[in-house]
Amino acid sequence: MKASYIKDFDKWLDDFSFFTEVRVRFSETDMYGHMNNTVSFTYFEQARIEYFRHLGLLMPSATDDEVKGIPIVADLQCDYRKQVYFDDVLRIYTKVATVGNSSMDIHYLAKNQNNKVCFTGRGTIVQMDPRTGKSVPLAEDEKVRLAALARI
Template sequence: MKANYIENFQEWEKDFSFYSEVRVRFSETDMYGHMNNTVSFTYFEQARIDYFRHLGILMPSAGDENMKSIPIVADLQCDYVKQVFFDDVLRIYTKIARVGNSSIDIHYLTKNQKDEICFTGRGTIVQMDPLTGKSVPISDEERARLVSLVI
């Protein structure tokens, strides 16, 4: 397995502790019964939201007029290792890999019910001002808290 964001797979893998579990639905598969390649990104999204909730990072409400910043996905990557099929149970592991000035790099590791690696991924979440569309620095307090979570 070779993804450009993983230097040492064993070291990278051991740093995951949080995961969300999903069961592959029939509607997420193609005529051969394997998961459509776009579904992994939906799983990453749900795992990221679950992870943020677990960490106490609140997602802003769309109706909140006092919102100073919102998290947006700046990029997202998936590397496929093993086919996934209808009714497979997947664990989507999620971790913060790096905290930048206004961004957070998130890494993902997905395993099936046999504990086999199916796909990995990474993405950058940027804190953005909803009025200007420009990135906003993460506060020192929040940055320190996030950095403490990076293993």
Template sequence: MRLPNYIQDLTTWRSEFKFSTTVEIRFSETDMFGHMNNVSPFIYFEEARIKFFDQLNLFGHLAEAQSKVPVVGDLQCDYIRQIFFGDQISIYVKAAEVGNSSIDIHYMAINQNNELCLTGRGTVVQINPKTGKSVPFDDHQRKQLNSLRESVNK
């Protein structure tokens, strides 16, 4: 299997994930052959990313109007193994790199047979919604993000 360029060593990369959520592939997310639609992983990544941020209390309540919000700067998905209607996948999320106002997020999907199906990555940038300009992470956010790095390095 050829790995995407953001994965140097698959074993190490996989071991660094600590957060996951489960998704069951719905009929509406498949084509006439029962094969998952190619846009569905981006929806799964979003769901997992929001739960990940909520667990960390990184951005407060995202539904409330705020002076700083996370937006996706880029997002990619690499399809490793086919996924079908009725499959159950675990979507893993980790903060691979933290910048001043952005986070490089990595994703991994494992099916019910413990097989790697999807990998992905994307940049999330914290911005001021009124100005559209990036906003640096505050002390609380840095503490939450640093606690992630420490738990991975243990």
């Protein structure tokens, strides 16, 4: 199976460096011990937040009157390659793929404890004004910093 957002899989794999680990909990599985297919999106969220913290991009509160923009998920996609089971330890890798005026595309890679690719994903994050619900441009310094990380 080939995901449309991946041109050269080996090169795409090599461009990841940041990851966070998660252990598949019992409550995230079905009666066969297989991870529910919705859980990958929760793992993407956790990895994205840790990645933003790592980059020094704060996750501001939407209720703070001083905040001009908050990052929201505009779309999210997951492509499954290998089954995941209860108690598997996954490394969820995260990287910036592209940067636009008010958005960025984030890519994800999940590998199990045997270093096997289990699932991949991507999602668009848009900077939104919490008062108007409209997109707002990323700060120029953030855009430059994020664009320097983007390597597809």
